[in-house]
Amino acid sequence: MGTPSATVPAAPDVRRGRRRPGEAAIKVLLAVAAVVSIATTTGIIASLAVPTVEFFEEVSIGEFLTSAKWTPLFADKNYGILPLLIATLIVTAISVVIAIPIGLGSALYLSEYASARMRKLLKPILEILAGIPTVVYGFFALLFLNPILRSLWPGGEKPDFQNMLIAGIVMGIMVVPTVASLAEDAMSAVPGALREGAYALSSTKMQVATRVVFPAALSGIVAAVVLGVSRALGETMIATIAGGLRVADIVVNPTQMASTMTAYIAGAGQGDLPVDSLEYLTIFAVGSTLFVFTFILNAISIRLVRKFREVYE
Amino acid sequence: MIKSGRVRLLVAAAAVVTAAALTACSSDNNGSNAGSGNKELAGDILVDGSSTVGPLTKAAASLYAEEQPKVNATVGISGTGGGFKKFCNGEIDISDASRPIKDEEKTACTGKSISYTELIVANDALTVAVNKDVDFTDCLTVAQLKKIWEPGSKVNNWNQVDAKFPSKPLKLFGAGTDSGTFDYFTEVINGKAKASRTDYSPSEDDNILVQGVAGTSGAMGYFGFTYFEENTEKLKALQVDGGAGCVGPSIETAQNNTYKPLSRPLFIYISKAASGKEHVRDFVDFYIENIDEVVKAAKFVPLTAAQKTTLKSEFEAFKA
Numbered sequence: 001m002g003t004p005s006a007t008v009p010a011a012p013d014v015r016r017g018r019r020r021p022g023e024a025a026i027k028v029l030l031a032v033a034a035v036v037s038i039a040t041t042t043g044i045i046a047s048l049a050v051p052t053v054e055f056f057e058e059v060s061i062g063e064f065l066t067s068a069k070w071t072p073l074f075a076d077k078n079y080g081i082l083p084l085l086i087a088t089l090i091v092t093a094i095s096v097v098i099a100i101p102i103g104l105g106s107a108l109y110l111s112e113y114a115s116a117r118m119r120k121l122l123k124p125i126l127e128i129l130a131g132i133p134t135v136v137y138g139f140f141a142l143l144f145l146n147p148i149l150r151s152l153w154p155g156g157e158k159p160d161f162q163n164m165l166i167a168g169i170v171m172g173i174m175v176v177p178t179v180a181s182l183a184e185d186a187m188s189a190v191p192g193a194l195r196e197g198a199y200a201l202s203s204t205k206m207q208v209a210t211r212v213v214f215p216a217a218l219s220g221i222v223a224a225v226v227l228g229v230s231r232a233l234g235e236t237m238i239a240t241i242a243g244g245l246r247v248a249d250i251v252v253n254p255t256q257m258a259s260t261m262t263a264y265i266a267g268a269g270q271g272d273l274p275v276d277s278l279e280y281l282t283i284f285a286v287g288s289t290l291f292v293f294t295f296i297l298n299a300i301s302i303r304l305v306r307k308f309r310e311v312y313e
Numbered sequence: 314m315i316k317s318g319r320v321r322l323l324v325a326a327a328a329v330v331t332a333a334a335l336t337a338c339s340s341d342n343n344g345s346n347a348g349s350g351n352k353e354l355a356g357d358i359l360v361d362g363s364s365t366v367g368p369l370t371k372a373a374a375s376l377y378a379e380e381q382p383k384v385n386a387t388v389g390i391s392g393t394g395g396g397f398k399k400f401c402n403g404e405i406d407i408s409d410a411s412r413p414i415k416d417e418e419k420t421a422c423t424g425k426s427i428s429y430t431e432l433i434v435a436n437d438a439l440t441v442a443v444n445k446d447v448d449f450t451d452c453l454t455v456a457q458l459k460k461i462w463e464p465g466s467k468v469n470n471w472n473q474v475d476a477k478f479p480s481k482p483l484k485l486f487g488a489g490t491d492s493g494t495f496d497y498f499t500e501v502i503n504g505k506a507k508a509s510r511t512d513y514s515p516s517e518d519d520n521i522l523v524q525g526v527a528g529t530s531g532a533m534g535y536f537g538f539t540y541f542e543e544n545t546e547k548l549k550a551l552q553v554d555g556g557a558g559c560v561g562p563s564i565e566t567a568q569n570n571t572y573k574p575l576s577r578p579l580f581i582y583i584s585k586a587a588s589g590k591e592h593v594r595d596f597v598d599f600y601i602e603n604i605d606e607v608v609k610a611a612k613f614v615p616l617t618a619a620q621k622t623t624l625k626s627e628f629e630a631f632k633a
Contacts, residue, residue, distance in 0.1 A: 073490030075499070075508035076464060143524070160484070161525040161532075162514060241521070245489065248511030257514055267489060270517045279491065 048291060051284035058278055064285065071248050072282045073268070079282070081289055083250045087164060087258035088233065088290075091243055094168025094254060095175055095232040100225060102172070103179025107224075110180070111187035112209040123181075130177035138241030141170035146242065159255035160244070167243030168254065171232050179228040186220020187213050219308040226301035230294055236262040261290045354381050356592040361389035362396025362409030365493030366579045369435055370409050372610040373600040380599065384592045392496075394418075397582075401427055406587035407597070410580040411437070411497065428585040430631040432597075432624055434604060436614040438538035438567035438576040439498055442526050442548040447471070447533070449478055452552040452559035455574065458502045461485070461533070466510040471531060485513035486525045486534030492517060498535050501574040523547065538562050538576075539612040567614040579613065588632045597632075601625055 056064070059079045067080025106126070110119050146166045150158045159165055190213050198212045214221070244257030245267040251258035259267065268283050360370050367390040374386035391399070393410045400408035401422035413431065414422075422429060441458065449471070457475065461468050461483070471478040488494035490507070495515075500506040516522050519540040526534040527547040541550055541562065552559035555573035566572035581600075587593045600607065601624055608615045616624065 069511075071511055073507070074464075074511060075505055142521075147528070157482075160514070161486075161529045162521075245515050245517075246512065247490075247515075267515075267517055268491060270489070 045291075048284055048288045051281050052288040055278070055281035055285040058281075059285075068250050069248060070264075072279050074248070079285075081261075081286065083247060084259060084261045084264050084286060085289070086250050086252065087243070088260040088262070088293075090252070090254055090258075091164050091168045091171060091239060091260055092229065092232045094165060095171035095235075096225075096229055098169055098172025099175040099179050099228050099232070103176045103224070103228065104183055104221065106176070106180040107183035107187055107221075108209055108214070110184045112205070112213060123184075126177045126180055129173075130181070132174075134174060134235060134237040135241070137170050137174050138238045141166050141238060141242035145170060157255070160257045162242055162244030162257040163255050164243050164251070164258055165254040167239050167260075170242060171235050171238050174235065174238065175228040175232050178231055179224045182224035182227060183217070183221045186217040186224065189220070190216045216310055219305050219310065222304045222308055223301060226297060226304070230297050233294060233297065234262060234290065236266050239263040240266045261286050265290075353383060354592040354595055355383035356385070356590065358384060358386040358407065358587075358593050358596055359389075359405040360386060360407040360409060361391050361399050361405045362407075363393040363411040363493065363579070364390040364491075365411045365437060365497055366393075366409035366434070366581065367493070369579065369607060369611040369613060370407070370581065370600075373596075373603070373607045376603060376607065376610075377596055377599050381592070381595070384596060386596060397421075400429070400582060400584065401425055403427055403584075403586070406584065406590070406593050408582040410582060411493070411577065413580065414582065429582050430588075430627060432581050432583070432601075432628060433578045433616070433620055434581050434600070434624065435579045435608045435611070435616065436567045436576060436620075437497065437579050438562050438572060438614050439494060439535050440538045440541035440562045441533065441535050441551045441553060441575070442523075442541055443534075443551055444526055444530055444532045445547075445549050446530050447481075447549065450475070450551070452554055454554040455502060455556070458553070459504075462487075462499070462510055462513075463503050464508050464510055481531040484525075484529045484532040485510075486522045486529075486532060487513050487515055488519075488522075488536060489515045489517035494535070494537060497577075498575075537612055538564075538567060538614055564614055568617045568620070576614070583628075583631070585631075588628075594632055597628060601628055 063079055064081055066082070067078050068082050069078035069080050070083045071078045106122075110122060114122065142162065146159070146161070146163070149166055153159060194212055194216060195208050198208045203212070239260040240263040243260060243263055245259045245263055246257045247259040247264055247267075265283050265286055268279070358374075360374075367388055370386075371388045374388060377384065377386065388409070389396075389405075390409075393412055396405070396408040396410060397414060397418040398421075399405045401418055401424075403425055408429075441453065453474070460466065461474060462485075468474060469483055471481045471483050474483070487509070488498065490509075495509070496506045499509045503509060514522075514525060516525070519536045522534050522536050523540055523544045526532045527544070533551075541548060550562055552561040553572065553575055554560075555575075557571075557573065560566050560572045562572050562575065567576040570576060570578070581597075583593070583597055588597065604621065604624065605615055
């Protein structure tokens with residue numbers, strides 16, 4: 001089988017073949033397509049950086065990072081990012097707590113336990129969930145889930161009309177398909193021989209799933225989780241609608257409302273801010289902070305993916 | 314953002330259709346001063362001033378753009394004071410103002426020999442609305458509102474507002490911090506624009522405020538009167554005692570200026586030099602002629618018939 005028979009003509013060297021102008025044109029088009037994303041990223045960084053530098057000419061980085069009040073749009077102005085930062089971290093943390101178990105659980109089920117027919121039914125439904133616009137999730141959280149949460153709340157002070165808890169929960173639900181779909185791909189890509197080898201050593205299905213498939217797919221799973229966290233961190237409409245726009249003080253109680261960084265940007269951007277005022281520049285300072293966060297997160301994810309990668313022949 | 318973009322697109326589309334229909338109908342109108350007929354004008358109109366009046370002039374400008382697409386009106390929002398500063402320096406054609414011109418601003422205008430006219434284009438009224446379960450009071454004084462809303466206020470229960478009120482948590486909703494409504498409310502209640510307690514629930518979306526007040530026990534919020542008017546079955550409006558007894562918000566009390574201090578007239582100022590330019594004069598004529606639609610689009614309280622007559626005659630006299 002391995003050696004080709006003598007009657008088969010040698011494959012022509014594609015690279016030395018006659019020139020085809022169509023191919024050259026396509027190469028250029030493809031290169032342009034690749035450059036567009038680089039150019040966009042550069043453009044975004046530049047358009048964030050210039051106003052951010054202008055902002056920090058007027059506000060010290062020390063105040064920005066340490067002040068516990070963010071009130072650039074009030075008469076008494078303070079420029080501390082902490083209230084927005086803490087709200088962002090709380091909402092993201094809640095969404096991760098929801099998204100990881102549900103996302104990885106459904107990935108494990110789809111990849112290891114579900115029958116072929118069940119998978120055929122479930123995967124498209126999961127992907128429909130990923131296609132729902134986030135503004136719909138936002139109003140779903142605000143007008144449907146939050147009233148239920150408030151009516152079921154056991155005693156004490158009920159959650160606010162808008163609050164970080166409901167925003168985080170719904171953001172978690174929004175992220176589930178991303179995590180589940182990517183993690184399931186990673187698990188399905190684990191070679192069947194590995195599973196069969198484990199069964200041959202009398203492993204149970206559970207052991208195969210958790211001790212063989214899961215570690216083997218860890219690189220892809222980590223990538224799925226980090227992508228999910230990034231999406232939650234950058235999510236805007238749910239945070240704006242369900243989490244609220246209260247920006248001024250640090251709020252740690254998730255049943256109260258507080259504005260994430262993205263919600264502040266959206267809220268301030270909707271209003272009547274005069275362009276080039278310091279108030280307007282705050283939008284870019286917050287945007288840059290958010291950018292730094294997602295950048296760090298992506299760097300970590302690349303590290304982790306490399307670290308956990310397992311290569312199978 | 315996506316949502317509002319689409320809505321705007323729809324509104325714009327509707328405006329195009331309406332404008333087309335209107336021009337079709339009004340071609341054989343007597344059209345005394347409704348724009349300069351079919352003549353195409355071109356040029357820039359520079360407007361600046363109050364962030365409250367800004368949306369009104371913007372609404373007029375976008376309607377006008379359907380008729381005269383080559384006239385480009387730019388509406389800035391530097392605030393009433395900022396607008397007058399530029400206006401009396403001859404930098405802009407029209408100044409949007411949420412209060413009459415002050416004496417020192419008049420002096421500045423006189424110094425640059427800029428003569429102008431003042432036109433009232435709409436009535437503004439804010440409503441202090443509460444949840445329907447706030448049944449123990451119908452009226453608050455301005456001092457009580459200030460006690461609730463002033464910077465650093467720790468009032469979070471109705472019994473702190475008035476000892477006679479029962480103990481009930483007071484949850485606060487209000488305008489977003491960069492809206493004209495926020496500036497206006499803080500100015501007349503707390504004495505300084507943008508001076509406010511910071512721990513309330515702000516939203517730029519008045520519908521969310523309506524939902525929040527309607528859905529939260531003991532809640533209070535403030536927003537433009539027209540939003541209350543559309544939701545009277547969900548909310549209760551408080552009367553406000555500005556020193557002359559309790560008055561509730563309504564179109565009448567806003568128009569006759571008895572709902573104080575939360576109602577006020579809104580102005581535009583036009584300089585003599587600007588009204589000498591044909592395209593600016595035509596725009597103001599259009600603004601005045603279509604004032605009902607403009608006011609409705611920007612969600613303010615309409616002018617009374619008498620106010621409209623005054624508006625018309627004053628500009629007629631000024632441009633003559």
